[in-house]
Amino acid sequence: MATSRRSKVTRPYIVFVVVMFLLMIFPLYGLANHVFPLVLGLPFGLFWVILLELIAFVALCFFYRYEYGNGGEHE
Amino acid sequence: MNNWVFALGSMLVYLVLAFVIGLMAGRKRSFWSVSEYAVADRGLGLIVIWFMMGGTVFSAFSFLGGPGMAFSQGAASYFVPAYIALGILPWYLLGPKVGRIGARKNFFTMGDFLGDRYQSKALTVIVGVISVLAFIQYLTLQIKGMAFIFNILTDGVIPYWFGALLAYGIVVAYVATSGVRGAAWSDVLQGALMLIVAWTVGYYLVYTLQGSPTEMFTAIDQAKPGFLTIGQDGSPMSAMAYSTVILVSALGFLMWPHLFTKSYTTTEKRIKITTMAFPLFGIFLVPVLFVGFAAIGVVAPDALESSDEILPHLVTNYLGANSWLYGLIGAGALAAAMSSSDAITHGGSVSLGRDVILPFKPDMSERTQVWIMRAGVVVIGAAAYWLSIFGAAGIIALLVGAYGSIAQFVPAVYGALIWRRGTKQGAIAGMVVGIGVNYYYQIVAESTPLDINAGIVGLLCNIVVFVAVSLMTRPVPATLANEYADA
Numbered sequence: 046m047a048t049s050r051r052s053k054v055t056r057p058y059i060v061f062v063v064v065m066f067l068l069m070i071f072p073l074y075g076l077a078n079h080v081f082p083l084v085l086g087l088p089f090g091l092f093w094v095i096l097l098e099l100i101a102f103v104a105l106c107f108f109y110r111y112e113y114g115n116g117g118e119h120e
Numbered sequence: 121m122n123n124w125v126f127a128l129g130s131m132l133v134y135l136v137l138a139f140v141i142g143l144m145a146g147r148k149r150s151f152w153s154v155s156e157y158a159v160a161d162r163g164l165g166l167i168v169i170w171f172m173m174g175g176t177v178f179s180a181f182s183f184l185g186g187p188g189m190a191f192s193q194g195a196a197s198y199f200v201p202a203y204i205a206l207g208i209l210p211w212y213l214l215g216p217k218v219g220r221i222g223a224r225k226n227f228f229t230m231g232d233f234l235g236d237r238y239q240s241k242a243l244t245v246i247v248g249v250i251s252v253l254a255f256i257q258y259l260t261l262q263i264k265g266m267a268f269i270f271n272i273l274t275d276g277v278i279p280y281w282f283g284a285l286l287a288y289g290i291v292v293a294y295v296a297t298s299g300v301r302g303a304a305w306s307d308v309l310q311g312a313l314m315l316i317v318a319w320t321v322g323y324y325l326v327y328t329l330q331g332s333p334t335e336m337f338t339a340i341d342q343a344k345p346g347f348l349t350i351g352q353d354g355s356p357m358s359a360m361a362y363s364t365v366i367l368v369s370a371l372g373f374l375m376w377p378h379l380f381t382k383s384y385t386t387t388e389k390r391i392k393i394t395t396m397a398f399p400l401f402g403i404f405l406v407p408v409l410f411v412g413f414a415a416i417g418v419v420a421p422d423a424l425e426s427s428d429e430i431l432p433h434l435v436t437n438y439l440g441a442n443s444w445l446y447g448l449i450g451a452g453a454l455a456a457a458m459s460s461s462d463a464i465t466h467g468g469s470v471s472l473g474r475d476v477i478l479p480f481k482p483d484m485s486e487r488t489q490v491w492i493m494r495a496g497v498v499v500i501g502a503a504a505y506w507l508s509i510f511g512a513a514g515i516i517a518l519l520v521g522a523y524g525s526i527a528q529f530v531p532a533v534y535g536a537l538i539w540r541r542g543t544k545q546g547a548i549a550g551m552v553v554g555i556g557v558n559y560y561y562q563i564v565a566e567s568t569p570l571d572i573n574a575g576i577v578g579l580l581c582n583i584v585v586f587v588a589v590s591l592m593t594r595p596v597p598a599t600l601a602n603e604y605a606d607a
Contacts, residue, residue, distance in 0.1 A: 055213060062209045066370070069202045070363035071351070080341045080348045086333025087406075088341075088348045094198050095406065098205040101399040105212065109392055 054112055061104055068097055123443045127273040130447030131454055135290055138306045138458060142294025145305035168304045169386050169394050174401050175307035175459030180265025182318060182408045183453040188427035190412025193356040194347035197409050201402035203366045207373025208398035214374065215383050215391040217537055217607045222384040230377040231475030237536040237604050239596050240544040241479045246551060247529065248475025251377040252500065254526050255468035259504035263288050265457040272432040273450045281509050287454055291461045292501040296494045300385060303462035310459035315404060317452025322407025324445065325414040325434060340416050360571045368575035372527030378467025469496035527575045528554035531586040540601035546590030554582025
């Protein structure tokens with residue numbers, strides 16, 4: 046089961062990684078390259094980096110859950 | 121009680137704990153097995169792996185270079201959380217592949233992996249030598265950090281050479297005796313400690329010196345327009361330099377050979393869970409940058425010899441009364457430096473034994489191999505110690521410099537996994553050219569074309585040469601190439 050799901054995941058995962066890279070560097074990072082508005086006390090440019098990290102974490106959780114189910118079974 | 125006595129006391133307590141945990145970890149394990157020493161018989165648990173990998177991220181950089189970079193270069197320092205989040209992402213796909221191939225073929229290092237795929241002992245040795253050099257360079261920086269923290273927090277009572285010897289000596293002792301288990305278990309203590317310290321100290325400094333994060337960043341932007349952005353008037357870094365330093369650091373992140381070794385320590389599922397946790401490490405680094413930002417407008421830039429000294433400077437000059445914080449920072453900073461050092465020292469010793477020495481004498485017994493690796497810990501340790509006491513260079517330059525060469529493994533490694541046509545000659549030629557170009561732009565040339573990071577210029581040349589030479593030379597056997605590409 047894991048094998049077929051693994052191969053299905055590969056392509057979307059590569060797209061996800063490329064998008065993450067592009068959002069972190071210029072020209073797209075230019076969208077976030079401001080000091081204001083401050084969010085949670087952070088300059089917007091830094092908040093953007095943190096936000097993307099949170100998104101990456103959540104996305105990874107979804108990928109993992111898709112491949113292995115609810116994590117009920119043990120290795 | 122004097123602050124320095126308190127600091128010394130807590131650092132010593134911490135050192136004893138780290139030492140005991142490191143030594144205990146290797147008890148009742150087979151002392152003479154390469155598999156146990158290098159990859160803990162491929163059976164480390166999740167939390168331990170997580171802390172071991174996290175520990176490598178939180179190095180001396182967290183308490184010295186990171187705050188220094190925020191203080192002196194503002195928004196340029198955002199590149200650190202950015203590349204840490206990105207760097208690990210490809211590992212979710214690559215890690216299990218590498219782990220599967222490694223388990224099947226009984227690999228321990230990246231040199232094993234590349235040498236087998238490209239059928240070249242020379243490649244194994246090149247990768248081994250560069251890895252060991254990069255490891256030593258990286259260690260030098262950690263040892264300097266430890267020595268510096270000891271020296272400044274004890275008011276100079278513990279001299280530079282002795283602080284380094286004490287803290288790093290302990291690392292060498294538990295790595296040599298307990299192998300990867302020693303490194304991993306002491307990292308759990310060290311990781312927990314430095315996370316607590318980083319957050320406490322970061323926020324404490326912001327609230328004491330600047331009122332609140334909002335007030336702080338507003339004030340900085342008023343005093344230094346452009347300092348908190350990239351590529352504008354008054355910005356510390358151009359858009360191209362910023363983007364390419366993120367790219368080279370993120371790509372190079374996976375090429376640290378000890379990561380390969382670690383993927384052989386665990387299962388596929390655990391590799392994926394480890395990857396999941398990584399973007400969070402980037403978030404944990406934010407308070408580290410806060411330390412540097414909190415000093416802006418408080419400390420005059422010329423009050424420091426080097427911006428790396430900003431945290432110790434703040435501690436000794438602005439936190440006079442609080443000896444608890446003093447002790448915490450001492451222990452936390454040592455933990456950060458030591459948790460990277462143990463993993464890197466271990467990785468270096470495995471690379472030295474397996475990639476550099478074994479190819480010249482392939483019939484070595486397992487006992488001799490383990491003996492060489494354990495002795496390698498001491499040899500690498502001594503070299504790094506010597507360099508850090510007598511050599512000199514800025515922390516950041518050293519880190520980026522080591523990364524520059526390591527990132528040149530990218531084409532060969534990715535090529536092994538996705539391109540069946542890559543050949544030995546192509547991989548070697550690409551690597552040699554990439555490393556040469558990188559060194560030229562880092563050391564000889566004044567600047568790079570378009571302000572592109574030296575490592576990326578090297579990488580572009582590397583890829584062109586790798587592909588061109590591969591297409592002109594004879595491919596490796598199809599079954600072998602397929603085994604890697606389809607793993």
